[in-house]
Amino acid sequence: MLDAYQQLVPIGVAGELYIGGPGLSPGYWKRPELTKERFLDNPFGAGRLYRTGDRVRWRADGRLEFLGRVDNQVKIRGHRIELGEIERQLMRIPAIQEAVVLADEDHGLLAWMTTTTDFEPQAAWQWLRQQLPSYMLPARLVRIDSFPRLPNGKLDRQQLVRLQSPSPENTQPDEPQNELESQLLAIWRQVLKQPGLRPSDDFFRHGGDSLQSIRVIAQAQQANIPLSPNLLFEYPTVRELATYLQSEARAEPTWESVSRLAQGSTQNPPLFCIHSGAAHVFFYRELANYLREDYTVYALQAQGLDKDGQLPSSIEEMAAHYIAEIKRVQAQGPYRLLGTCFSNAVGLEMAHQLQAKGDHIDRLIFVDSGPAHLQSLRTTEGKRTWHRLGQMLKTGDWRGISKKIRNRSIVAARQISQPFKSASAQRLQTTIDNLNDLYARYNWEPYPGDIHFIRSSEFAARPDKDYHLEQWTKLTRGQLHQYIVPGHHLTLFAEPEVQALAAVIHDILRGE
Incomplete structure (x- = not known):
């Protein structure tokens, strides 16, 4: 299995199937151009290889999975x-x-x-x-x-x-077809600063994020267009959104923490992905796209992003709220939860609370991060800070001291500039600051079930990230399943690395 550059692809990643060996034909009969296209010298040894045109991937269990034809997949x-x-x-x-x-x-x-x-x-x-x-x-x-x-x-x-x-x-029209499409398109073009946007363009594919979505909603509401964040995720183009808003099936939009990213088979329990510490969930959309054939994927959005929203006072309170929200979608288990970075704490706490209520947790998945401290930092934070500073002075770690001073100055500058930000930017920053504070105050308790921990090859190779695995080992009373996927921490949910991540999650959800 090779990629587009004739390099071997790892387990779980799609590639094209090549075959070789003594039984391989020397080429196509009297068709030299086609022979040159489909037969090539073996870059890994003697002989030649033949490009079959089949997209395949190795599964974790050693089986080969056929995914379709290479010439039947395009990128647009x-x-x-x-x-x-x-x-x-x-x-x-x-x-x-x-x-x-x-x-x-x-x-x-x-x-x-x-x-x-x-x-x-x-x-x-x-x-x-x-x-x-x-x-x-x-x-x-x-x-x-x-x-x-x-x-x-x-x-x-x-x-x-x-x-x-x-x-x-x-023909699928790509100009505004009515007044509502024209209004929405004007808002999107202004917020995203892209005058060439079309009604069929995807909001998130063209730079939309948490802050822009808040601005779009605010401007739409000023124009008496009822809009909420979850509608943007379910209908990410102007045309889809306008069609829904004009349909008889539409409901009065309200703020909901649960947004559907992909509609898949109703035969399998859905997967709930929890927002990051930056209060957004749009980075899950590529993952949802790869899982959509078999699984419905929901995202849990952060509380506080809506103008009337109340900020939670603890991870425990946040988890209880999200449980109430997901039960509106899925009344009873088995539940499947996924978190990364900040949301690992929320996912763990949700699993604790669901189990305490007698609900079954089918899969608990955490991606490429773990807690540095298992106990709340707030009670000892001042002492820890001064102790670390003293150690740096003692050892002459001027680089570390410079970094600590720089971090403190960034926080101070952000606080000073807060009054000059737009209302939507202030709301997002306040939400993020609250999430960071709640995370620092959370006490991590061991989970009695299994945990599936997925690591990027970047972090798995770094000794300074070994504490991720060590902490999850302490927190797992059941079995800790570890997976390593090729990629980097910051780009693991983006193309092309998300393909391997999705393949592993797909196998975990199938119990393989």
Whole structure:
């Protein structure tokens, strides 16, 4: 299994399958160009290798998993897209008999289909918007009588691309279609400072984060457009959001801690991902995208980001609130929780409280971090600070002293500048400061069940991060399962490293 640069990929990461050995053909009969494309010298030894075009990955149990064809996966606007998934959703429409989706350099995603006479384009668009994220929506639906074939019976893709219909009913419009779309698009362009944004552009893919989402909501409310943060996660484009707000099914938007990032199979318990210490959850969206086929993924947003929200006074209070919120989505266990950095404390406390209520915790997953101290720092923080400073002076650690003074000056400067920030920026900063304070005051107690701890290869190789594993060992009364995935701490949830992370989490959720 090799990546695009013919380098070996680790367990859990998708790559292309290459084969070699004595039984390998020398090439295609009288087709030198195709032979040159598909056969290459073996970079790891003697002989040649053949590119099969199959996307596969090694599973943790040693099995090989087929993921589809390489030529059936494309990357558009930063998103990796399985064309087969779009085709499957099209084929679920009764009036569509056969469907093929291709990526075109000029037009993006295009879908060709044969249909019955009762096919309704607008109904098809509505179905696709409900089932697929905006970046997977075809730019055009093209109806044809039959698919062109090569003499060997395979699809003639070159001929198919020429069969493009200019009919407006088949085209996904990318200009505002009504006043609401125009209003929302103007707000997004102003907040994100991107005048070229289109109704189908993803808010988070174009720089949207916690602060910008608060600003969007505030401006929308000033324009009498009812909006809440959870709606931005569920409908991340102007078109999706406007369609929902104008639908009969819409409910009065209220602040909710639980936001759905991906809708997956209802046969499996959902996964709840807890916000970071920076009070945001948008970094979970790539992970949710890779898990969406089998699992519904929810994010728990931080309290205090809404203008009327109250800040929690302890991790215990925060955990109790989040439990009440997730029970509105999933009334009873088994529960699956995931945390990273700050949210490890919240996840652990939620697991404690759920177990105390008699609920079953099916999976408790923590990613690439652990507590430096198991007892509250607030009671001994002053003594610890002076003790550390004294040790630095004694040993002549001027670099450490300089760093400590710099950190204190950053905090002081932030406090001085607080009155000059916008209301939304102040609210976010206040929320983050409160989270840091609660984390420092939390007392970590051993958990009686199993814990799944995922480490990045960066942190696993650093001796100064060994305390993560040591602390989780102390905190686990059941079995501590450790996993190492290739990547770096700061980019583990981003492409391409999130692929390996998602593969491991997928196996954990399946019990493998």
